[in-house]
Amino acid sequence: MEDVGFGDLRFGEPVDTYGGAPGEANARTFGVHGYPFTAVKPG
């Protein structure tokens, strides 16, 4: 993202997106979590 010009990249807290869903086993295998993140196009 920084390569294309974004700055001030910030990540929020992870969420257990696939917990209790049929895809949970694959998610656990690869350590998959959902994240909200934000960044800014420099002015």
Added chain:
Amino acid sequence: MSQSEDGLVEVDALRAAVQEHYAEVAHDPVGGDFHFHTGRAATERLGYPDELLEHLADACIEAFAGVANPFAWGLPRHGERVVDIGSGGGLDSMVAARAVGPDGFVVGVDMTPAMLERARRNARAAGIDNIEFREGLAEALPVEDGWADLVVSNGVLNLVPDKVAAYGEIIRALRPGGRIQIADVCVEVEVPRDARADIDLWKG
């Protein structure tokens, strides 16, 4: 035929598989066999506050298939112009449309016709008119240069074969000083080459 950035997946085949999968979500979000949560089970798990959704009918929420909450960074501001990449059934677009109010506008972009139809139907039913759903790809956004104050997306960019192109398009569509609020999945364990070539896992 073009390949994904790592050369392991043929781009058109991946897009066709993703379209087919999310058309199933659009047509039968409650009874379908998906490996992810949909609808209210997903919004509750991902931390969407009830007050964000209370103005939306169940039909607007059923096909939601996000992976986190892009509004964890705050709602769009009154009067802002917002692009929602991979707008699906339109839930995040409609949350944004309500937040920006009549002086703002939201463009939802999706490549799956069945999702576009569902989102347009949901917006009409909800009486939301500061919103438009357009067919398009993350790598070629149907939005003019510098139009958007904010770009949101939820669980979509991980499915895009050329992520550098997609982020380049987002930069193009944003005004200087504009921002992104994206929800997506991150992988903490290195994915083996054979798994990266498995389109079923890409869809996941």
